[in-house]
Amino acid sequence: MSNATMNRRNFLKIGATAGGGLLIGMEWLAACHPGASGPATMQTLNAFIRIGTDGLITIMAPNPEIGQGVKTALPMIVAEELDVDWKKVIIEQAALDTDKYTRQVAGGSGSVKSSWAPFRQAGATGRQLLVNAAADKWKVDPAACTTEEGVVYHKASGKKATYGELAEKAATMPVPKDVKLKDPKSFKIVGTSKTNYDLKDIVTGKQKYGIDTKREGMLYATIVRPPAFGQTLVSFDDSAARKMNGVSNVVRFDNKIAVLGRSTWEVMQAAKAIKAEWKDDGTLESTDDYKKNFEKTLAKLPDEPKRKDGNIKKGFAGAAKIVEAAYECPFIPHNTMEPMNFFAHVKDGGVELHGPIQLPEKARNTIADKFKFPKEKITVMTTRMGGGFGRRLMTDFIEEAVAVSQLAKAPVNVIWKREDDMSGGFYRPMALYKYKAAVDANNKLIAWHHHSVGVTGNTARENNFPAGAVANLQVDTHEYKSPVTTGPWRAPIHNYIAYSEESFLDEIAHSTGKDPVQLRLELLAQAKANPVGKVDYDADRYAAVIKKAAEMAGWGTNKPGVYLGFGSHFSFSSYAAQVVELANVNGQLKINKIYCAIDCGIVVNKTGAMNQAEGAMIDGLGHAMYGELTLTKGKPDQHNYDTYRLIRMREAPPVEIHFMENTIDPTGLGEPALPPVAAALSNAIFAATGQRLRSQPFIKHEEVFSMQKKTEV
Amino acid sequence: MAVFNLTINKEDYKVDVDPQMPLLWVIRDFAGLTGTKYGCGIAQCGACTVHLDGTAVRSCSIPVSSIGTQKVVTIEGLSEKGDHPLQLAWEETDVPQCGYCQAGQIMNAASFLKDKPHPTDAEIDNMMSGNICRCGTYNRIKKAIQLAAKGGDHE
Numbered sequence: 082m083s084n085a086t087m088n089r090r091n092f093l094k095i096g097a098t099a100g101g102g103l104l105i106g107m108e109w110l111a112a113c114h115p116g117a118s119g120p121a122t123m124q125t126l127n128a129f130i131r132i133g134t135d136g137l138i139t140i141m142a143p144n145p146e147i148g149q150g151v152k153t154a155l156p157m158i159v160a161e162e163l164d165v166d167w168k169k170v171i172i173e174q175a176a177l178d179t180d181k182y183t184r185q186v187a188g189g190s191g192s193v194k195s196s197w198a199p200f201r202q203a204g205a206t207g208r209q210l211l212v213n214a215a216a217d218k219w220k221v222d223p224a225a226c227t228t229e230e231g232v233v234y235h236k237a238s239g240k241k242a243t244y245g246e247l248a249e250k251a252a253t254m255p256v257p258k259d260v261k262l263k264d265p266k267s268f269k270i271v272g273t274s275k276t277n278y279d280l281k282d283i284v285t286g287k288q289k290y291g292i293d294t295k296r297e298g299m300l301y302a303t304i305v306r307p308p309a310f311g312q313t314l315v316s317f318d319d320s321a322a323r324k325m326n327g328v329s330n331v332v333r334f335d336n337k338i339a340v341l342g343r344s345t346w347e348v349m350q351a352a353k354a355i356k357a358e359w360k361d362d363g364t365l366e367s368t369d370d371y372k373k374n375f376e377k378t379l380a381k382l383p384d385e386p387k388r389k390d391g392n393i394k395k396g397f398a399g400a401a402k403i404v405e406a407a408y409e410c411p412f413i414p415h416n417t418m419e420p421m422n423f424f425a426h427v428k429d430g431g432v433e434l435h436g437p438i439q440l441p442e443k444a445r446n447t448i449a450d451k452f453k454f455p456k457e458k459i460t461v462m463t464t465r466m467g468g469g470f471g472r473r474l475m476t477d478f479i480e481e482a483v484a485v486s487q488l489a490k491a492p493v494n495v496i497w498k499r500e501d502d503m504s505g506g507f508y509r510p511m512a513l514y515k516y517k518a519a520v521d522a523n524n525k526l527i528a529w530h531h532h533s534v535g536v537t538g539n540t541a542r543e544n545n546f547p548a549g550a551v552a553n554l555q556v557d558t559h560e561y562k563s564p565v566t567t568g569p570w571r572a573p574i575h576n577y578i579a580y581s582e583e584s585f586l587d588e589i590a591h592s593t594g595k596d597p598v599q600l601r602l603e604l605l606a607q608a609k610a611n612p613v614g615k616v617d618y619d620a621d622r623y624a625a626v627i628k629k630a631a632e633m634a635g636w637g638t639n640k641p642g643v644y645l646g647f648g649s650h651f652s653f654s655s656y657a658a659q660v661v662e663l664a665n666v667n668g669q670l671k672i673n674k675i676y677c678a679i680d681c682g683i684v685v686n687k688t689g690a691m692n693q694a695e696g697a698m699i700d701g702l703g704h705a706m707y708g709e710l711t712l713t714k715g716k717p718d719q720h721n722y723d724t725y726r727l728i729r730m731r732e733a734p735p736v737e738i739h740f741m742e743n744t745i746d747p748t749g750l751g752e753p754a755l756p757p758v759a760a761a762l763s764n765a766i767f768a769a770t771g772q773r774l775r776s777q778p779f780i781k782h783e784e785v786f787s788m789q790k791k792t793e794v
Numbered sequence: 795m796a797v798f799n800l801t802i803n804k805e806d807y808k809v810d811v812d813p814q815m816p817l818l819w820v821i822r823d824f825a826g827l828t829g830t831k832y833g834c835g836i837a838q839c840g841a842c843t844v845h846l847d848g849t850a851v852r853s854c855s856i857p858v859s860s861i862g863t864q865k866v867v868t869i870e871g872l873s874e875k876g877d878h879p880l881q882l883a884w885e886e887t888d889v890p891q892c893g894y895c896q897a898g899q900i901m902n903a904a905s906f907l908k909d910k911p912h913p914t915d916a917e918i919d920n921m922m923s924g925n926i927c928r929c930g931t932y933n934r935i936k937k938a939i940q941l942a943a944k945g946g947d948h949e
């Protein structure tokens with residue numbers, strides 16, 4: 082973010098609270114998006130700092146909380162610059178309430194990144210305002226005043242006053258300009274560990290999630306949807322369902338049937354009693370069809386490459402050696418622990434929405450468009466979410482809830498059965514990656530061809546490593562159209578790219594007799610000295626995490642009885658490198674440990690960051706090992722955790738994580754630790770067995786690697 | 795439909811429901827205690843774990859008609875002030891991410907710690923592997939259980 086944006090006149094507003102305290106409003110979104118226009122009023126500001134006369138500091142956090150920890154991390158940034166005692170800070174989740182807040186959005190790994198500058202600015206402005214108030218009162222120079230933990234001091238005269246005592250006066254002062262931000266080296270809150278703000282409510286069962294929403298007169302609802310992607314509803318018989326206990330209504334909309342009633346289980350039971358007839362055009366595909374058709378698609382190049390450096394034909398013509406490999410990746414559902422659900426109440430020409438959504442603003446716009454409600458008649462309250470992973474960037478479940486509430490003329494909470502959630506689509510797209518590389522007589526990588534297809538718009542991240550390090554490089558992708566819906570899934574596309582590319586780099590290293598870590602460092606040195614084309618990453622920061630992870634794992638030191646595999650990746654402006662350490666115990670491979678070095682700039686909340694990185698690695702590992710959703714004629718074959726396997730405690734290895742220390746502004750963290758782990762594991766398996774795992778999930782190659790035996794060794 | 799009298803967290807509840815309705819939904823939709831979560835409905839994830847006469851069970855897979863006089867305890871009733879050694883250990887270890895699975899994790903751990911106050915790592919793995927955490931907080935869960943176990947007895 083540029084300073085020009087930060088200095089926008091209307092970015093901050095000062096006012097008094099009803100109780101005589103100080104209110105600092107931030108036009109957070111405008112600060113992030115220079116394009117937003119119009120002067121802000123207190124009513125339109127979407128983040129607040131409130132300093133009560135009692136000295137309590139309330140910070141309203143605008144970003145939805147999906148378990149990534151922003152509700153704790155973002156207020157830490159404000160508290161740091163404001164210079165207050167963290168124990169006196171109260172955090173409130175701000176709603177997307179159209180009466181109060183007009184422009185509020187939230188993103189995935191971008192929350193801390195995009196809030197860093199405006200939140201610091203707001204905190205620092207608040208601090209300066211309180212200092213000015215004290216200086217004015219004491220008739221001293223503000224520059225001679227200092228602050229510490231919510232108190233302003235004037236050392237020379239021995240005077241001091243708490244923020245609470247100064248709040249009333251500060252509310253009448255002009256907004257200070259050009260405030261000084263702290264030197265990151267003097268941070269006292271940022272960079273420490275603050276436990277999850279909702280912790281107490283979570284461990285005592287008081288925390289409310291969307292699925293817990295219940296209102297006077299509300300009906301629970303569950304929906305019967307087409308069992309296969311691409312099917313439509315012909316007719317249905319609901320006579321048995323309507324007679325069941327607790328059922329009050331059955332409504333049809335689009336190709337779906339909703340059953341409403343007084344309890345979740347009763348409507349779920351009744352939904353099973355609906356006899357529906359579905360039809361399709363006879364072209365629905367199964368997993369094997371996708372595989373065959375992907376191969377066919379890759380027989381030709383697309384019209385335009387995504388990226389073209391040098392000339393790969395020439396590169397391959399001058400090759401001393403050519404390496405080729407193909408990698409397959411399956412469809413994967415999100416499986417948030419809290420299944421999809423949403424509360425909707427259509428009334429008075431508008432609708433009240435309440436539930437788990439990663440993009441509340443998008444929800445309101447979509448509903449306004451589709452149902453023709455004026456935007457100001459739509460309110461959205463975001464609940465804490467039982468996981469997001471990208472699934473809650475969609476609004477399909479909200480559109481359904483609105484349709485059902487409208488038809489049934491009642492407030493409803495539409496709750497998805499796990500089976501519906503798992504077969505409900507928006508999957509991580511199935512994809513096939515083919516790579517071809519050439520090395521010259523000096524073992525130098527001179528050509529690289531990425532050719533991929535998947536059920537998504539772009540299967541590549543074309544400006545990512547090794548682009549920039551290879552003279553002749555081409556990236557070609559195809560979108561394969563399918564009625565199966567796909568969408569972002571934690572570290573979208575990066576997860577498969579990192580697996581396939583980083584495994585393929587390992588193949589190149591082994592077939593040219595190079596050390597895999599050394600190969601990467603050489604390529605990065607080249608990208609730094611002589612970058613080819615556009616490059617998104619910083620070669621030095623990239624190389625630093627690679628070296629650090631290698632050092633942590635004792636790479637190259639010949640540890641007896643263990644096998645190491647390496648993987649690294651750049652995503653969401655952050656760098657992650659990992660080493661998986663395997664041991665062969667009585668013929669069974671077991672993960673001893675995963676080592677990880679991350680550079681995401683300044684770490685705001687250490688414990689939260691560790692939790693995120695650790696979770697991302699275990700998540701990535703689990704899905705690489707077990708995750709696969711297959712289809713038979715458009716119909717998902719797995720519906721619940723008896724047939725779809727998620728990683729469990731006995732399969733989760735210890736991890737060791739190191740955050741690179743620097744004073745660079747923070748970048749993404751919720752996702753970047755996930756992508757490298759699958760490659761690091763498959764490369765370790767190769768080191769141990771000589772077997773290359775070119776398709777996920779790895780459990781299909783059980784003969785090579787069985788984690789199930791882990792606890793028995 | 796039939797009337798059932800239940801004791802949940804020391805309070806008496808009377809519900810008129812289908813005898814087959816799983817305890818989970820009686821707790822959530824009729825008793826209004828939403829700390830117990832729905833994850834799978836088929837005894838595979840552990841999100842719905844509660845205690846029946848002190849033993850951890852998957853409430854999604856137990857019909858209300860089979861409860862009889864057994865006492866039901868949910869996460870809301872695990873301790874009076876939220877100060878069960880596991881709850882404190884969970885706080886100290888900063889375990890949750892999204893938090894959705896955690897009530898089930900704590901209830902499961904609370905029950906098995908009574909029989910095994912000083913579990914080994916492998917025992918924790920085995921006892922806790924019926925509880926899924928999609929956010930991957932397993933290592934912290936394990937750490938928190940060890941921490942609580944160190945603290946002493948769990949009656």
Ligand code: FES
Pocket residue numbers: 831832833834835836837838839840841842843852853854855
């Ligand atoms: S909801 Fe009962 S075990 Fe999953």
Ligand code: FES
Pocket residue numbers: 148418467468890891892893894895896926927928929930931
């Ligand atoms: S903390 Fe999210 S599922 Fe366990």
